Amino acid sequence: MDANEPTQTKTGKSPAKAWLENMAQGVRLAFFRRPAAFQFHVSANHFIAIAASSLAVSFVCAFAPIGFGGFFNLQALPSELFWVPLALFAGYLVSCTMKDAGNVLLVPVAVAAIGIPFTIASSAAWFAVEHRWLRAPPPVLGVLGIYQLFFAWWALATLVAIRRLIGPAPRGATSPAAIVAFVVLLPSYFVPSEPLWEPSFDTEEASGQAGQHRLAFSESALYAQTELLDAAVQQLKPERAGVEDLYFVGFAPYASQDVFTKETLSIGKLLEERFDTNGRSISLISHASLVDKYPIATLTSLREALQAVGERINPEEDVVLLHLTTHGSETHELSVDFYPLALQAIRPGDLRSALDDAGIKWRIVVVSACYSGGFIDALKDANTLVVTASDAKHTSFGCGDAFDFTYFSKAYYDEALRKTRSFEQAFTLAKESIRRREQTEGLEASNPQMFLGEAMKAKLSSLEKRLSAGDAIAK
Numbered sequence: 218m219d220a221n222e223p224t225q226t227k228t229g230k231s232p233a234k235a236w237l238e239n240m241a242q243g244v245r246l247a248f249f250r251r252p253a254a255f256q257f258h259v260s261a262n263h264f265i266a267i268a269a270s271s272l273a274v275s276f277v278c279a280f281a282p283i284g285f286g287g288f289f290n291l292q293a294l295p296s297e298l299f300w301v302p303l304a305l306f307a308g309y310l311v312s313c314t315m316k317d318a319g320n321v322l323l324v325p326v327a328v329a330a331i332g333i334p335f336t337i338a339s340s341a342a343w344f345a346v347e348h349r350w351l352r353a354p355p356p357v358l359g360v361l362g363i364y365q366l367f368f369a370w371w372a373l374a375t376l377v378a379i380r381r382l383i384g385p386a387p388r389g390a391t392s393p394a395a396i397v398a399f400v401v402l403l404p405s406y407f408v409p410s411e412p413l414w415e416p417s418f419d420t421e422e423a424s425g426q427a428g429q430h431r432l433a434f435s436e437s438a439l440y441a442q443t444e445l446l447d448a449a450v451q452q453l454k455p456e457r458a459g460v461e462d463l464y465f466v467g468f469a470p471y472a473s474q475d476v477f478t479k480e481t482l483s484i485g486k487l488l489e490e491r492f493d494t495n496g497r498s499i500s501l502i503s504h505a506s507l508v509d510k511y512p513i514a515t516l517t518s519l520r521e522a523l524q525a526v527g528e529r530i531n532p533e534e535d536v537v538l539l540h541l542t543t544h545g546s547e548t549h550e551l552s553v554d555f556y557p558l559a560l561q562a563i564r565p566g567d568l569r570s571a572l573d574d575a576g577i578k579w580r581i582v583v584v585s586a587c588y589s590g591g592f593i594d595a596l597k598d599a600n601t602l603v604v605t606a607s608d609a610k611h612t613s614f615g616c617g618d619a620f621d622f623t624y625f626s627k628a629y630y631d632e633a634l635r636k637t638r639s640f641e642q643a644f645t646l647a648k649e650s651i652r653r654r655e656q657t658e659g660l661e662a663s664n665p666q667m668f669l670g671e672a673m674k675a676k677l678s679s680l681e682k683r684l685s686a687g688d689a690i691a692k
Contacts, residue, residue, distance in 0.1 A: 230258070236266050243267075243330025246378040247371070256382060257330070259322045267329045272297060272413075274333050278340035279412035288506055292473075292556050293411035300405055304328045307400040311379075311393040314386050320393070327382060328401060331375050339367035343619055364410075372402045411473055412618065415506065438508040446512040450525040454496035461680050462535045463492050464526050467500035470514035470563075471543040472555040478504040479621045480542050480585070484630050488538070491638065493684060499526070503555040515553060516561050520571045527575030536680055538581040539572070542623060544616065549591030549609065551584070565595030572596075579676055581640060585626045587612040590666040599670040602677065604629065604644055607663040614660060625651055625665055638681045641669055 230238070235258040242253055257263075275297055280287070304325035312320040376394045383393040456462050465488050469477040481500050488494040499522050501514035512518050526537055541563075544552040550562040572580055580601045584592050590608035597603055606613035606625035615624035622631055628650040633643035644667045655662055669677075 232262065232266070235263060236270070239263060239267055239326065239330050240270065240333065243327075243332075244334050246327070246381075247331050247334040247374050249374060249377055252378070252381055257323060257326050259319060259326055261322065264322050264326050264329075267326050267333075268298075268301060271329045271333055271336070274336050276413045278336055279414040281340075282344050283414055287414050290411060290413055290415045290505065292505070293413045296408050296411050297413060299408050300328065300332070300401060301325070303401045303404060307397050310391075310396045310400065311383060314390045314393065314396065315383060320383060323382065324379065324393070324397060327378055328375060328397070331378055332371055335367050335371040335374075339364065342367070368406060372398070372406075375402065415475060441509065442512055442518075445510075446518055446521060449499050449512055450522065452496070453499060453525060453529055455529050456531045456535050458531070460534075461676075461683050462497055462530065463488070463494050463680065464530060464535060464537045465492075465494045465498035466519075466522055466526060466537065466539045467498070467502070468514050468519055468539065468541040469500070469502045469504070469543065470541075470551070470553040470555075470560070472503035472505060472513075474616060475504070475618045476616055476620045476623060477542045478502050478507065480623060480626050481540070483621060484540055484626065487630055487634065491634065491684075494538075503553075513555055516563055516567055516571075519563075520574065523571050523575035523577060527577050530577070532576055532578045536579040536581060536676065537572075537577045538583070539568075540583045540585070540626075541568075542585040542626060545584075545586030545588045545591075545607075545613075547588050547610075549588055551586055565592045568592065569595045579673065581677075583626075583629070585613065585623045589613065590664070593666055593668050597668045597670065599672040600676070601668070601670050602640055602673050603666075603668040604640070605666045608666050611661065611663050613663045613665075614655070624654060625663070628654070638684045640677055641667070641674070 238253070239258055242257055245251075245253060305321070307328075308321040308324035311324050312318050376398060379394045379397050380392075386392045453464075465485060467481040467485055469481040471477050481502055485494075485498050485500055488498065500511055501518050501522060502511040503513045503515075504511075512522075523537075523539070530537065541551060546552070546562075550564050553560040553562055568582065572582075578600050580596075581604070582592075582596055582601065583604045585606040587607060588609055588611070589605035590610070592605060593603050593609075606623065613623065613625055615622065615627065621627075625647065628647035629643055632650060633646040634640075636646070637643055644665070648665050648667075651663060651665055654660075
């Protein structure tokens, strides 16, 4: 430790002034400046104050861009407070190494104080990017991402600060910076962060009316799921004799991120507007604000929804579009997640059997997920179109909460299918759009895939003509 750097904490100041000085110290250290003369004010009360401040800042940063049209996400509290026991344990280990009991609370106070400026800065950066006020170089937004960039900055600033505040370890002992790196920083990186305040989604959102929202997955919501699914099934219109109807089933099973919900709702509206699916669509959505409006998305609810659609269609005449949007794994499983429920991931064979059991012959299956190309072999046949956001060995992009669509779904639905009613042509347009976007942002190619069965090719051509003829009549 430098001779000029302090080793003791000042006492005798008012709690408010001590809190302000701790906050100011955190800002100094976040920008790699040397500690102020007083170091940190350290006590149990000071630690509680700085931890509460960190939580409050996280809440304000989540609330500010949304306002009152949202709900408190109770499920985010564990991830927001995950650092607390880690930092306390790291402080204990450092105090044992340095033989100084003052480090037990100095470490967590420093970690929290340094993290607060980064919470504010990263939230501001996300907001600026989302509103196109900030255009960072493609490698920053693409390869690293804003979260990774700010996390790396926070981690480095924290390690430098610990080195300056505590100094090197005795010969042969683990350094305090290394302890903090492995006990606090590394685990924190792998814990998914959720916002404390999330937007509420409502079917009346488009008309600007405020919707009712739920604060959590309550017991009443759990027991209402059967009724919600039954109601969604009952509103499905039957097929029309002599008309090639298109039915839509949307599946958004990852509750922790908004983009999948927003995407599914938007696609449902687009298909009603351009593909005549009004009254012939059903969406299964897992999101805390919609548990009283939509059936949650699980493998069981998907099977039941497809079964209901299969009972209403003319299997020789009608086409069913199944869109799934979530995270995917290298082992080709789709994430189904709604904490605290333990839900089954979906494998390619699960989708194939659900469609087969429902008696759905003409199928369009779109999978917007990483490694989704691994679903093609299990699903392909002469009567099926399979579209995936990536090949079997690459990730896809755009699952951040700042987005309304994942990258591929944006290109395929919101751009291409607004120009054409050909699902095959839309894929060609979307694939080129994705190629350009990934190249611009410095991303590794996701390589979207498509399989089109021979019989399905003719079927989709006939459906396209029917929809286009409807346009001509309307005009």
